[in-house]
Every structure is written in structure tokens, then in C-alpha cells.
Amino acid sequence: MSARIRRPRKILNPPSIKGFKPFGIDPEMKSSKGSVNLLFEEYEALRLRDYDGLNHHQASLMMNVSRPTFTRIYAAALQKVATAFVEGRQMTIEGGKVYFDSDWHQCNACECYFSHPHKQLPIEECPLCGSKEISEFDFPEENNQMQNERDKCICSQCQYEQIHQSGVPCKEEVCPECGHFMKRKGGPGRRGRKMKGI
Amino acid sequence: MKVAIASTGNTLDSNIDSSFGRCAWFIIIDTESGGMEFIPNTNRDMEEHVGRVAVELVSLRNVSMIVSGDFGQKIKPMLDSMHIQMVVIKDSQKKISDIVELLNNRRK
Numbered sequence: 001m002s003a004r005i006r007r008p009r010k011i012l013n014p015p016s017i018k019g020f021k022p023f024g025i026d027p028e029m030k031s032s033k034g035s036v037n038l039l040f041e042e043y044e045a046l047r048l049r050d051y052d053g054l055n056h057h058q059a060s061l062m063m064n065v066s067r068p069t070f071t072r073i074y075a076a077a078l079q080k081v082a083t084a085f086v087e088g089r090q091m092t093i094e095g096g097k098v099y100f101d102s103d104w105h106q107c108n109a110c111e112c113y114f115s116h117p118h119k120q121l122p123i124e125e126c127p128l129c130g131s132k133e134i135s136e137f138d139f140p141e142e143n144n145q146m147q148n149e150r151d152k153c154i155c156s157q158c159q160y161e162q163i164h165q166s167g168v169p170c171k172e173e174v175c176p177e178c179g180h181f182m183k184r185k186g187g188p189g190r191r192g193r194k195m196k197g198i
Numbered sequence: 199m200k201v202a203i204a205s206t207g208n209t210l211d212s213n214i215d216s217s218f219g220r221c222a223w224f225i226i227i228d229t230e231s232g233g234m235e236f237i238p239n240t241n242r243d244m245e246e247h248v249g250r251v252a253v254e255l256v257s258l259r260n261v262s263m264i265v266s267g268d269f270g271q272k273i274k275p276m277l278d279s280m281h282i283q284m285v286v287i288k289d290s291q292k293k294i295s296d297i298v299e300l301l302n303n304r305r306k
């Protein structure tokens with residue numbers, strides 16, 4: 001698959017928040033600077049690389065971009081987060097050239113809801129009953145659960161598990177049992193690679 | 199096309215299960231041949247990763263659609279990236295036979 005320019009980047013889940021606000025700001029600094037805007041694809045790059053612990057190659061596959069493109073997006077994301085951090089700026093997360101998996105639709109005939117995994121195809125009818133009485137559907141904001149189940153690192157070699165230390169990328173952790181590198185348990189990495197080319 | 203349905207039991211009179219990962223049975227339907235396979239979900243009591251295991255189980259059977267009462271937040275992106283369509287039926291009284299009938303009528 002050749003890299004194409006201006007291709008929308010795939011992001012798996014929209015962020016559960018719209019941004020961050022700093023607290024305890026020096027009042028003199030407060031008004032001076034505006035907020036930093038993190039694009040959705042930059043958010044996604046951070047999420048895949050540092051939260052899910054994927055490497056650049058895996059993450060680029062997940063986002064459906066070339067590896068150099070991923071690296072560029074990721075670098076921009078880090079730069080923005082660092083700027084917001086250091087300068088005490090507010091950060092918004094929005095915009096960018098992305099599509100979300102998944103967009104959902106509902107059938108008014110059989111009352112089912114369905115995802116549309118083949119975005120290149122038009123949606124014409126309900127996959128279950130065949131009715132054309134369908135409309136777009138927005139999932140109501142589902143409770144922003146903390147993903148505790150995910151917060152474990154697992155050794156890529158011997159499957160040893162330990163609790164993930166927040167702030168420490170799993171991939172920089174070394175397995176106390178066998179010395180191999182750890183990764184985030186249950187991350188979508190394997191799946192993403194396998195799915196390439198379907 | 200193959201369709202997986204999350205079911206509360208192993209008959210056509212069973213209802214749709216409200217959870218995909220923790221459903222009692224998976225019913226795999228081949229809409230072309232009319233064949234059906236009933237698979238007990240032996241992993242439903244696992245504490246973790248039931249969703250992922252369930253996804254693996256049905257994806258091995260080349261399912262292109264899954265019908266369930268709901269899908270967990272972690273399962274959705276997995277299925278999206280595998281291009282497996284999710285169909286949610288909130289009506290827990292729906293029987294497996296109702297769904298099979300809808301699918302059969304549609305394929306005619």
C-alpha cells in the first residue's frame with residue numbers, strides 16, 4: 001500500500017474529553033497566552049504510542065498513515081503537550097483530518113443500531129432487515145470509564161505481568177523475570193497488524 | 199455471509215444476550231447455506247479480556263457481522279478495525295429465531 005497524501009487519518013475512538021485546563025496559574029501569566037489545540041490525529045498518535053505502548057510502525061498501521069507521517073504527527077503532539085505544560089496553557093482537543101471508527105446508524109423499522117465498517121461503501125439499508133428507513137445515530141456519551149483493566153504491563157517474552165506505572169511507558173520497562181521489554185497488556189497492537197490489508 | 203449472534207441459550211427460542219463478551223452461547227449462521235453452529239461461551243466467567251477472546255472466537259469463523267444486545271467500549275474499536283459490522287438490538291425479548299428470520303428474508 002503506497003502512502004498517499006491528504007488521506008484522512010483513522011482514529012479509533014474520539015477522546016472522552018474536549019481538553020485540559022491548568023490550575024494554580026500565576027495570575028500575571030493568565031491572560032497572556034491562548035490555548036493550544038491538539039488535533040484529533042495528534043491525540044490519537046499519543047494514545048497509540050504512549051498509552052497503548054505501540055511502536056511507530058504499529059501505530060502508523062492503526063492510523064492508516066505512513067510511518068514518517070506518523071512520526072511527524074507524533075512529534076507535533078509532543079511539542080504541543082509540552083508547550084501547554086510548560087507555559088501553563090489550556091489545551092483543546094479538536095479538529096484535524098480524521099475519521100472516527102465507528103459511525104453508527106439506526107434502523108427505524110426493526111429498531112436495531114449498526115456500525116458501518118466499510119466506509120468506502122454507501123449505507124443504503126439496514127443490514128438486518130433490509131429496510132431503507134435508516135438514520136445516523138450518535139451514541140450518547142458513555143460514561144468515561146477509567147480503563148483499569150488495561151493498566152497492566154506484560155512481558156513480550158515470558159508474559160510476566162505487573163501493574164502499569166502511570167507516566168512510565170511500558171515499553172521502557174524491563175521484565176524483572178527475563179529482561180525483555182514489556183508492553184501494555186491488552187493493547188490493540190497485535191490485532192492492528194493482523195488486520196492490515198483486509 | 200456469516201453472522202454471529204450473542205444468545206442466552208442454545209436454541210432458536212433463546213433470546214438475544216445483552217452482552218457479547220459474556221453471552222452464554224454464540225450462534226453462527228451461514229446465510230448462504232443456512233447452516234448454524236452453536237458454540238458455548240466457555241470464557242464468559244473470566245475476569246478480564248472476555249471481549250477480546252469472544253472477538254477472536256468468532257473472527258476465526260470469518261464472521262462479517264455480529265448481532266448482540268450490546269458491545270463493550272473495548273470491543274467496538276477492535277471490530278471496527280477488523281471490518282466486522284456490529285448490530286445492536288436493545289430489545290432483550292427478541293428471539294434468535296426472529297433475527298434468523300430477518301436475515302433470511304433479507305437475503306432472498
Ligand SMILES: [Zn+2]
Pocket residue numbers: 107108109110111112126127128129130131
Ligand atoms: Zn432494520
Ligand SMILES: [Zn+2]
Pocket residue numbers: 155156157158159160175176177178179180
Ligand atoms: Zn519476561
